[in-house]
Amino acid sequence: MRKSKIVITIITLFLCFKGIAQFNQNSEKQIVVGKVDSLYSKILKEQREIWIHTPEDFNSTKKYPVIYVLDASQQFYVITGMQKQLTPFKIPQSIIVGITNTDRTRDFTNTNVPFQRGHESETSGGASNFLKFINQELKPYINNKYPTENNNTIIGHSTGGLFVLYSYLHHENSFDNYLAIDPSLWWDKENLVKETQELLNKGNRKEKSLYIAVANSIGKAMDTVKVRKDKTVPTEQIRANLKFHDLLVKNNKDINFKWEYFENEDHGSIVVPAQYNGLRSIFSWFPFPEMWRFNTPKEYSAKELTEPFKTHYKELSIRMKREVKPDWEFLNQVGFFMLDGHNLPKKALAYLELNADFYPNESKSYVALGNYFLSQKNKSEAIKYYKKAVGIDANQEAQTKLKELGQ
Numbered sequence: 001m002r003k004s005k006i007v008i009t010i011i012t013l014f015l016c017f018k019g020i021a022q023f024n025q026n027s028e029k030q031i032v033v034g035k036v037d038s039l040y041s042k043i044l045k046e047q048r049e050i051w052i053h054t055p056e057d058f059n060s061t062k063k064y065p066v067i068y069v070l071d072a073s074q075q076f077y078v079i080t081g082m083q084k085q086l087t088p089f090k091i092p093q094s095i096i097v098g099i100t101n102t103d104r105t106r107d108f109t110n111t112n113v114p115f116q117r118g119h120e121s122e123t124s125g126g127a128s129n130f131l132k133f134i135n136q137e138l139k140p141y142i143n144n145k146y147p148t149e150n151n152n153t154i155i156g157h158s159t160g161g162l163f164v165l166y167s168y169l170h171h172e173n174s175f176d177n178y179l180a181i182d183p184s185l186w187w188d189k190e191n192l193v194k195e196t197q198e199l200l201n202k203g204n205r206k207e208k209s210l211y212i213a214v215a216n217s218i219g220k221a222m223d224t225v226k227v228r229k230d231k232t233v234p235t236e237q238i239r240a241n242l243k244f245h246d247l248l249v250k251n252n253k254d255i256n257f258k259w260e261y262f263e264n265e266d267h268g269s270i271v272v273p274a275q276y277n278g279l280r281s282i283f284s285w286f287p288f289p290e291m292w293r294f295n296t297p298k299e300y301s302a303k304e305l306t307e308p309f310k311t312h313y314k315e316l317s318i319r320m321k322r323e324v325k326p327d328w329e330f331l332n333q334v335g336f337f338m339l340d341g342h343n344l345p346k347k348a349l350a351y352l353e354l355n356a357d358f359y360p361n362e363s364k365s366y367v368a369l370g371n372y373f374l375s376q377k378n379k380s381e382a383i384k385y386y387k388k389a390v391g392i393d394a395n396q397e398a399q400t401k402l403k404e405l406g407q
Helices: 002-020 072-086 104-108 127-145 159-170 187-194 196-200 233-250 271-282 289-295 302-320 328-340 345-358 363-375 379-393 396-404
Strands: 035-041 046-053 064-070 095-099 148-157 177-181 205-215 255-262
Touching (some): 035 127, 046 072, 064 072, 064 127, 064 159, 095 127, 104 127, 148 159, 148 271, 148 302, 159 177, 159 187, 187 196, 187 233, 196 233, 205 233, 328 363, 363 379, 363 396, 379 396
Parallel strands (some): 064 095, 064 148, 148 177
Antiparallel strands (some): 035 046
């Protein structure tokens, strides 16, 4: 009997985790990644299309961080797939908002350069306006329509990466996390790089997460040491990024950043590995490595098994700017796994009491404790917890148990 219970518990946990990693299917058996929406921007004076992806377990009673992704037609599918692989244990489940383009040169560049790299760019220099659109129109639109929390991420590649860094330097409070992939810092003779030090001297970016990925745009022709001395156009992309890197290192005590060079990726291929590494980096505070101690519980005391939950979720609540708790069902299953799978009743009780600490107003927390004490043949304690459950919301299971116990 005990072995069968162990198998059932493991399967339940597996299915619980596996279900989160699947995309929704509609009535026509189509895999649905997201939906298209739009809003009119008075600031940009045009209709702007946006793509929306919500988590699989989307629930209007929960609140979710928001990830804003530029160049949606190229980046949206990658980031939604990435989230599926990384949730729920590596990054938080988030609402993803993809922003499609109408004039990306206008929106993503911070200065006006009428002619650049052999192309006309007369509309360039609209980054300030585009950021106003995001902050004053798009964010309120998303926040009013979806249950969001005050934790926002911006992701951009190439010129989109330039916009990400412009936002980080000029308006650091616009987002919590900034992910720039091979940013076009060469724009306008490295204008943004030249003003970086002065901008870093202002504001407070210690609580902001910045990740920058840089591609190998020079091939095997020269290394990153030699390229710094080069003056030709083919190397201006990486030279600008290297100069920016040096400034970040110089100011590393005042900022929270990671800069990563991908020697084997070019400007196009870098997107997928950079998004993966970038999400892991900016949400490095989210994973809970100590959670899996329950797999080898004999190596730890009851306190060593449960205290990390309290510490981690306290820190998580600070980061997410709201109370964050572990999943009730997960803790409950682990508690009974300690009992049925490992025959460790004291450690099982520690998990169930922890669940009651996190969810003191949930009658099921006390039903679980009642069931535990009943399994230990402690009838009086079981009755006490069943009565507590009934007192909260007239819990039916608790009432049934009490009748069986002659109460």
